[in-house]
Amino acid sequence: MFGGQLDRAAARANTRLSMSQRSLSYEAVILRARESPSGDRIVSLLSGDEGVVDAFVFGGPKSKLRSLVSPWHSGRAWLYRDPGRNFTTLRDFDAAEDFPGIRASLATIGAASLAAELVMATSAFGGDGPEARSLTLDLLRCLDGSDDDRAARALTLFCLRAVELMGLIPDPSECSACAGQIPFDTVHSYSRYSGAFLCPPCACQDVHPDAVLDVPPGALAWWRNSEGLDFAQAASAGLASQSLAAIKAVALDLAGKAAHGRLRTLESGVL
Numbered sequence: 001m002f003g004g005q006l007d008r009a010a011a012r013a014n015t016r017l018s019m020s021q022r023s024l025s026y027e028a029v030i031l032r033a034r035e036s037p038s039g040d041r042i043v044s045l046l047s048g049d050e051g052v053v054d055a056f057v058f059g060g061p062k063s064k065l066r067s068l069v070s071p072w073h074s075g076r077a078w079l080y081r082d083p084g085r086n087f088t089t090l091r092d093f094d095a096a097e098d099f100p101g102i103r104a105s106l107a108t109i110g111a112a113s114l115a116a117e118l119v120m121a122t123s124a125f126g127g128d129g130p131e132a133r134s135l136t137l138d139l140l141r142c143l144d145g146s147d148d149d150r151a152a153r154a155l156t157l158f159c160l161r162a163v164e165l166m167g168l169i170p171d172p173s174e175c176s177a178c179a180g181q182i183p184f185d186t187v188h189s190y191s192r193y194s195g196a197f198l199c200p201p202c203a204c205q206d207v208h209p210d211a212v213l214d215v216p217p218g219a220l221a222w223w224r225n226s227e228g229l230d231f232a233q234a235a236s237a238g239l240a241s242q243s244l245a246a247i248k249a250v251a252l253d254l255a256g257k258a259a260h261g262r263l264r265t266l267e268s269g270v271l
C-alpha cells in the first residue's frame with residue numbers, strides 16, 4: 001500500500017512536469033514573422049524566460065492570430081511544445097502594445113528591423129532574455145511616433161547598450177594599438193578594422209586609413225552622459241548632426257561585428 005501511494009505521487013509529479021514542459025505562457029515581443037517553404041507562418045519571439053524562440057502559427061492568411069503576431073507587437077504568448085519533436089506552436093497571443101507609429105517612417109521601420117535582427121543574430125545578446133526584452137521594449141516605445149533624429153539616437157543607444165551587455169564595447173579612453181590614454185575632449189579615431197579606438201599618433205600611422213572614422217568630442221560626451229540616464233531620457237538628449245552621424249556609425253559597426261556581419265538591414269541602405 002505504501003508503495004502504491006509512492007507510485008501515485010510519482011505519477012502525479014510526472015504529469016505536472018510534462019504539463020509544464022508542454023504548455024507555456026510568457027510576455028514576449030514578436031521579432032519576425034516569415035513563411036516556411038510549406039506555407040506555414042513561423043514567428044521568432046523574444047521573452048525574458050527563454051530568450052529567442054521560433055514557433056509555428058497555424059491558420060489561414062486571414063486568421064486573427066496571424067494578424068496579431070506581426071513584428072514588434074508585444075504581449076502575452078501562449079505556446080505548446082511537443083517535447084519529443086522539439087516543436088513549438090504559438091496557440092494564442094494577446095498584444096498589449098502594437099506600436100503603430102513605427103510603421104509611419106522608413107527610419108523607424110529600419111531601426112526596429114535592425115534591432116530585431118541583432119537580438120536574433122546574438123541569441124538575445126547571449127543572455128537568458130530579460131535584458132534583451134527590456135532593452136528592445138525601451139527602443140520600440142521610443143521609436144513609436146518619433147522623428148528621424150530621435151529614431152537615430154534611439155537606435156544608436158540600443159546598439160551601444162546591446163554591445164555593452166555582450167561585453168564587447170571598446171574603451172574610448174584607451175588606444176587599442178599602444179594602450180596609451182586618449183584625452184576625453186579630443187576628436188576620437190574609431191577604427192572599423194579593429195572595432196576599437198586609436199590615439200592620434202596611432203591613427204596617423206594606421207595601415208587601414210580608410211577604415212578610420214573621426215568621432216567629435218560632442219559625440220563622446222553624449223555617449224558618456226547617456227550612461228546615467230534611462231533609455232527615453234537618453235534618446236531625448238540632442239546632439240549635433242555631425243556628432244550623431246559619427247556615433248551612430250560607431251554603434252552600427254560594433255553591432256555588425258557582434259552579430260558577425262549577419263545584419264541584412266545594415267546592407268539595405270535604409271539606415
Ligand SMILES: [Zn+2]
Nearest residue numbers: 175178199202
Ligand atoms: Zn596609440
